[in-house]
Amino acid sequence: xxxxxxxxxxxxxxxxxxxxxxxxxxxxxxxxxxxxxxxxxxxxxxxxxxxxxxxxxxxxxxxxxxxxxxxxxxxxxxxxxxxxxxxxxxxxxxxxxxxxxxxxxxxxxxxxxxxxxxxxxxxxxxxxxxxxxxxxxxxxxxxxxxxxxxxxxxxxxxxxxxxxxxxxxxxxxxxxxxxxxxxxxxxxxxxxxxxxxxxxxxxxxxxxxxxxxxxxxxxxxxxxxxxxxxxxxxxxxxxxxxxxxxxxxxxxxxxxxxxxxxxxxxxxxxxxxxxxxxxxxxxxxxxxxxxxxxxxxxxxxx
Amino acid sequence: xxxxxxxxxxxxxxxxxxxxxxxxxxxxxxxxxxxxxxxxxxxxxxxxxxxxxxxxxxxxxxxxxxxxxxxxxxxxxxxxxxxxxxxxxxxxxxxxxxxxxxxxxxxxxxxxxxxxxxxxxxxxxxxxxxxxxxxxxxxxxxxxxxxxxxxxxxxxxxxxxxxxxxxxxxxxxxxxxxxxxxxxxxxxxxxxxxxxxxxxxxxxxxxxxxxxxxxxxxxxxxxxxxxxxxxxxxxxxxxxxxxxxxxxxxxxxxxxxxxxxxxxxxxxxxxxxxxxxxx
Numbered sequence: 001x002x003x004x005x006x007x008x009x010x011x012x013x014x015x016x017x018x019x020x021x022x023x024x025x026x027x028x029x030x031x032x033x034x035x036x037x038x039x040x041x042x043x044x045x046x047x048x049x050x051x052x053x054x055x056x057x058x059x060x061x062x063x064x065x066x067x068x069x070x071x072x073x074x075x076x077x078x079x080x081x082x083x084x085x086x087x088x089x090x091x092x093x094x095x096x097x098x099x100x101x102x103x104x105x106x107x108x109x110x111x112x113x114x115x116x117x118x119x120x121x122x123x124x125x126x127x128x129x130x131x132x133x134x135x136x137x138x139x140x141x142x143x144x145x146x147x148x149x150x151x152x153x154x155x156x157x158x159x160x161x162x163x164x165x166x167x168x169x170x171x172x173x174x175x176x177x178x179x180x181x182x183x184x185x186x187x188x189x190x191x192x193x194x195x196x197x198x199x200x201x202x203x204x205x206x207x208x209x210x211x212x213x214x215x216x217x218x219x220x221x222x223x224x225x226x227x228x229x230x231x232x233x234x235x236x237x238x239x240x241x242x243x244x245x246x247x248x249x250x251x252x253x254x255x256x257x258x259x260x261x262x263x264x265x266x267x268x269x270x271x272x273x274x275x276x277x278x279x280x281x282x283x284x285x286x287x288x289x290x291x292x293x294x295x296x297x298x299x300x301x302x
Numbered sequence: 303x304x305x306x307x308x309x310x311x312x313x314x315x316x317x318x319x320x321x322x323x324x325x326x327x328x329x330x331x332x333x334x335x336x337x338x339x340x341x342x343x344x345x346x347x348x349x350x351x352x353x354x355x356x357x358x359x360x361x362x363x364x365x366x367x368x369x370x371x372x373x374x375x376x377x378x379x380x381x382x383x384x385x386x387x388x389x390x391x392x393x394x395x396x397x398x399x400x401x402x403x404x405x406x407x408x409x410x411x412x413x414x415x416x417x418x419x420x421x422x423x424x425x426x427x428x429x430x431x432x433x434x435x436x437x438x439x440x441x442x443x444x445x446x447x448x449x450x451x452x453x454x455x456x457x458x459x460x461x462x463x464x465x466x467x468x469x470x471x472x473x474x475x476x477x478x479x480x481x482x483x484x485x486x487x488x489x490x491x492x493x494x495x496x497x498x499x500x501x502x503x504x505x506x507x508x509x510x511x512x513x514x515x516x517x518x519x520x521x522x523x524x525x526x527x528x529x530x531x532x533x534x535x536x537x538x539x540x541x542x543x544x545x546x547x548x549x550x551x552x553x554x555x556x557x558x559x560x561x562x563x564x565x566x567x568x569x570x571x572x573x574x575x576x577x578x579x580x581x
Contacts, residue, residue: 014406016483021400023393024416027453032419035430042430049436095324098317108318115325121559123512123530126552129537130335133545139347141334173328205313234423237514255425262429263519275426286421 042272049268060273070274072249073257080253081232083164084171088228089221091172092179097209099180100187113184117177124174128241131170132157135242142169157243160250167238167251179224186220187213226289230282254278339363339550347545362550369539372551374525375532379558382444382528383510386451390506391499394457398495399487401458402465403473413462420455424515432519446520447528451510457502464498465491500569508559529555 018025043060045053064070099112119127134141135156143153156166194212203211214221236255239245245252245260258278262271330353337352342359366372400406401413431450432441440446468491476486492499517531524535536551 013404017400017404017406017409020396020404020483020487021412022396024397024453024458025412027393027450028416028419030434031431031450031453032422032427035427035434036422038430038433039426042433049433095321098321101317102314102321112321112325115328118560118563119328121508121563122556123514123559125514125530126512126533126555129533130331130549130552133549134331134334139349139351139545141331141351144349144351173331177328234425236425240514255423258425259428259515259519262432268429268433271429275423275429278423279421279426282423283421 039272039275042269043276045269045272047268048266053269056269060270063270064273064277069249069252069257070254073252073254074277076249076252077233077235077254079164080167080235081229083168084232084235085225085228087168087172088176088179089225091176092183092224093221095176095180096183096187097213099184103188113181116180119174120178122174124237125241127174128170128238131173132242135166135169158247160247163243163247163251167242170242171238179228182220182224183217186217190216222289226285229285233281233285234278335549335553339546339553341546343544343546345546362544362546363554365544365547366536366551366554369547370532370536370551371525371527372532372536372554375527375529375555378444378526379511379528379555382447383507385448386510387503387506389448390451390454390457391503393452394454394502395461395492395495395499396487397458398461398465399491402462403470403486403491404483416455416458419453428515428519435520441520442522442526443520444526447510447513447516451506454502454506457506460502461495461498464495468494497569500566504562504566504569507562511559511562 042053044055044058046056046059047053095112095116099109099116102108102112133139135143137143137153137155137158140156142156143151147153154162156162190213194216195208198208198212234255235253236259239251239253239256240259243251245256254274255278258271258274261267261274333353334351337355339362340355340358340360341348341352341362342357343361343365345357397416401409435441435443435446440449472490472494473486476490481490511528512530513528514530517528521527521531524532527535533548533551533555537548540547
């Protein structure tokens with residue numbers, strides 16, 4: 001081994017390395033670095049693609065603090081995070097614990113896993129079209145069955161209150177399978193020895209879950225939590241397809257607002273400034289992950 | 303003891319009932335979609351909604367192909383997802399080989415820079431990328447959707463992680479026999495990286511197939527649209543008239559990702575384990 005190392009010419013290695021990196025590096029420069037510089041530059045400019053970009057005296061950044069719709073849509077995205085993330089965490093975990101408790105029955109586990117997971121493979125935008133029909137006030141599946149139970153018709157997508165429960169119902173259907181699968185894989189990785197030892201000591205099912213399974217699952221829980229936060233704060237397809245952001249601005253997320261500022265109103269400079277705020281939020285969440293992952297969770301099972 | 307067994311049986315029974323209720327929540331909308339598309343168009347909004355198909359009219363499916371360029375949508379989606387995936391696999395595996403196997407100055411810095419790019423939201427990159435594409439006249443061109451696949455931080459990361467698990471002695475043996483770096487990449491490391499490549503291929507093909515935001519900003523003409531975007535056209539034409547047609551389009555668009563999944567289901571789970579869940 002050491003002989004080989006000596007013979008290797010480090011310069012030769014480096015030359016080959018840069019050749020291997022060439023395609024990715026080109027893509028990185030063209031589609032990451034250059035756009036990143038541009039978006040910062042644009043955030044100080046007035047630009048509509050047709051006329052050349054013009055310096056506009058920090059107006060985009062000043063406007064951010066005055067634009068009520070910006071704060072409102074940022075708040076809406078936060079609302080989506082507060083509603084969707086805990087729902088998915090809880091339901092994903094409950095489903096995973098349930099399916100894992102049946103692990104001796106392979107066929108049953110496979111069946112549930114397939115049913116719960118397959119919606120995550122479908123295009124969010126396409127399946128949202130179908131769900132907007134399920135949630136339709138007059139002809140929808142949901143109101144029809146609620147009606148059989150004696151409930152009034154709910155304007156799921158046309159009420160500034162009900163759009164959030166409606167989005168939750170859709171999001172649960174569409175995405176919980178992915179989180180469920182993460183948790184299930186995490187659970188399957190837990191050393192059975194701990195649980196058997198607790199059983200011998202007479203621990204109840206709840207005690208085992210609370211004091212052994214959940215702490216050992218904490219790395220997975222934390223990973224899923226952070227990934228979900230980052231994904232949900234950028235929520236776009238669901239409001240775009242289900243409600244178009246409505247009624248009014250009730251379900252307009254920040255990503256949807258940025259998209260409209262750029263591609264509908266042609267204010268690319270202002271949209272760039274808005275998107276940078278979103279980026280800073282995502283980066284803060286990511287950095288919190290790096291800082292806390294060592295202390296908040298138990299990595300005992302490594 | 304027998305009380306304990308009864309309790310545990312009851313517990314399992316409850317778990318199965320609850321999980322099955324949730325499975326129904328997933329399945330009923332799909333069954334309703336299928337049944338609705340098989341109704342004759344004039345019954346489209348008729349209540350009660352059908353859960354199980356009672357009719358087998360295929361007219362809705364015919365209308366889908368007549369009223370919009372559905373065949374083109376399928377072709378475009380296939381073309382874009384296949385080419386993006388090929389590009390992503392070649393470029394990411396090459397970069398991963400450099401990061402996992404070769405020594406060069408700035409390796410760690412570059413690797414961290416690549417990874418850091420994952421923190422940038424798609425909607426931040428969307429605006430400048432759109433401007434770049436319009437400057438090089440690639441708006442309404444599939445290249446605008448395919449070319450960015452040349453860089454994929456997640457792909458590079460996962461493939462590199464996998465390559466690190468392959469013993470270096472294989473490479474060293476080849477180098478002693480006078481093999482070139484290219485030979486070592488193509489003939490030795492790449493074949494052993496197959497599981498990771500399949501995972502990346504599946505993830506890329508499914509996410510490209512399902513991408514909505516990209517086609518939404520770059521593609522204007524109906525003939526060039528992908529399935530998710532084309533469905534919005536279908537929706538625009540039929541929303542108030544016949545929901546069966548729209549659902550037929552939606553159902554047809556869902557087939558491919560499911561086929562991809564069935565083909566590689568066991569690899570996808572491997573991928574989740576691979577992506578470093580353990581932190």
